[in-house]
Structures are given as structure tokens and as C-alpha cells.
Amino acid sequence: MPARIRTALLAASLALAGCATINREPFNESEQADATIPGMPQARFWADAPGAARLMAPAYAGAQGERSMLALSGGSDNGAYGAGLLEGWTKSGTRPEFAVVTGVSTGALIAPFAFLGPDQDETLEKLFTGISAKSIYKSRFPLAIPLSPSIASTKPLARMIEAVLSDALIDRIGAEHGRGRRLFVGTANLDAQRMVIWNMGAIAASSAPGRYALFRQVLLASSAIPAFFPPVMIKAEAHGQVISEMHVDGGTTAQILTLPDSAIVSGQLPTALNQLHIYMIVNNKLNGEFKLVKPRTVPIASQAISLNLRRAAASTVNLSYLYAKAHGIDFNLSFIGKDYPANNKNLFDTAFMRALFVYGRQLGETGTFWAKRPPDEDE
Secondary structure (H helix, E strand, O other): OOHHHHHHHHHHHHHHHEOOOOOOOOOOHHHHHHOEOOOOOOOEEEOOOOOHHHHOOOOOOOOOOOEEEEEEOOOHHHHHHHHHHHHHHHHHOOOOOOOEEEEEOHHHHHHHHHHHOHHHHHHHHHHHHOOOHHHHOEEOOHHHOOEOOOOEEOHHHHHHHHHHOOHHHHHHHHHHHHOOOEEEEEEEEOOOOEEEEEEHHHHHHOOOOOHHHHHHHHHHHHOOOEOOEOOEEEEEEEOOEEEEEEEEOHHHOOOOOOOOHHHHHHOOOOOOOOOEEEEEEEOOOOOOOOOOOOOOHHHHHHHHHHHHHHHHHHHHHHHHHHHHHHHOOEEEEEEOOOOOOOOOOOOOOHHHHHHHHHHHHHHHHHOOOOEOOOOOOOO
């Protein structure tokens, strides 16, 4: 879908939601470019910045000098697939310790637990099989929407993130960062219109008093679907002044993150690339899925946006595959099968997520769920 049409659809959604009531002092592009998180200079970087690939390179390597990277995509309630796959992968006995884990959107919520390892599989199962829509968001009173920044509130999701990601778990992530392992989460900075890559291990390992709150804020931001969920306002400092940045769903800029697209296109190599294995878990289908569309505004817009997101994910997967092939990297891909039944119920339907979790777990247990290349359209 052309960018201008996608922009028009988003503008229409925002118009329906009304004007935001978030108050903040204005700042300019120069101040945004220089903005840093107080006490955490290594907390983040622009995805399109020169040297972004270098900043994502881990210092950690396995006993044989091998490094494994896990990339987790967005997909909303389809994240149950990735959570189940990880548990099944553990049961298969072939799951490695990852040197790098990345996540956007629902993948960002999975990423910290995947990073910490198999002892967090039970937490992931509870997250994706024991929740419902009311665990994630609360719809606003219709008359309040015109004065709100979104159609729904994500206070339930914020409470859930705080409950499952204790200070002690975040400290564990900081300790693993000290070993040289890396955990990255992507958000979209709406003011700058650029993707931000957050170094979650560096945040966790810092001594800044706000590290725990920021860690959880970033996860909430990466899952904040624009207009439907409110943006997350993150405080930064520029030229001695505090500014309030607007961050939303990382999937707005990229559905999955291996290396930044600019680094892949330019052929930029991260350091310590030898014996690298890339595992991409796409919490969605990658092929087209036939569905007779009703000739009405909402079904047409919904199907068009779905197509746009799916093609964006497929493009990143294809780029990553070509990059891996060109540089001798072991490429592995897993995604929801084309024939798996679609979710025709409400978002975050518990029964659907439980079934999808089981489907992912069963695939993981077989140990044969990795594709070595992206699928053809009919596969």
C-alpha cells in the first residue's frame, strides 16, 4: 500500500479519535537530535544512524565462538505463537543462549523473557494464555474520546508489565548485559518520524534512579498502537531542558528488527560476525490470505492496513535473508502457517491465544520448525 494512502488512513483514525489532551512544551529538531536520557547516555540510538549495526554487536560469544540472534516481530495477540514456540524449542533441547535478542510491539513484550532464558517460559505461557482484552486495555467512554489521545487506555497493560517485570528481573537483564549479551527494543518517535532502538540491557545495568520505570515505559511504548492506544511520553534532556518525547508502537516503523534496514541495504557489517545464526520469529502469516472483503469503509481499510503490515514484515524478512546469504550467516525463519485458522473474534480473545500458543509449542517441540528461506506466495 502506498505511503500516502497509509498516512491518509492514519489521519482519518486520528480525526475520529479527536484532539489529544497531552500537554507539553514545544521543542525543535535540533533539541530532539541532541536529546539524551539523564544518567543513561547509552540507553538508545536512531535505527538509521551511521554505525547502528556496530552498536548492536554483542561482546558475548558461545564456547565455540558462535553467536545466536533472536528477532521477535509484532503481531498483537499473535504473540502467543512466538511464546509457545519458545517453550517448545526449550523442550526440543536445541534452544541456544542468545547473544542478541530484539523485539518490537508484542515481540518487545516477549523479548525480555526470551533473553533471560528457559526459566521464564512459564511466565510467557501465563502472559499469552491467561489474559483477555481487559488485561490489555480499557475502552474509553465514547463522549470522552474527542478529548483523549486514544480510543482506549492501556493502564491494565502498564500494570501487567509492572507485575511481571520486577526490579529483580530487570537487574538480571543488567547482569547479562555485563556478560556482553544484548537486548534491544524498537519504538517509533512520532515527532522525529524515526525508529529508536533502545539498549534495554544498558538501561537495566545503569545506576540511574529511573532505570526500572524507563525499562517498563519502553515496553509499553513499543506496544502502543497509534490512535487506538495512547502514546507513551518519555522524558529526555536537551540543552539543559527537559523535553517530553512521543513514542508509539515499534511496528509503525518496522515489524521486525534484525539489523536496521539501512545497514542491510548498504551491506554494513556488525563487528564479530563470524559464526552468526539469525532466528526470526514472525508472529503473523507471511503469505497472502484470501478473504472476501465487504465493500464497506471499515472492512476495506482494515484489510488494506493488514496487507500493508504483512508486506512490510515480508520485505524485512526478505532483506534479512539476502543479507545473511551474502555474508555467510545461518538464516532461520518461523512464522504462522498460511492454513492456520484466522482469528475472527475480538482482539486478545483468550481461547484463540491458547490454541495458537499450543500450535507454536507443538511446532517447537518437533525441532523442525525453521525455514531456511522466506516462503513463496503459495507455500
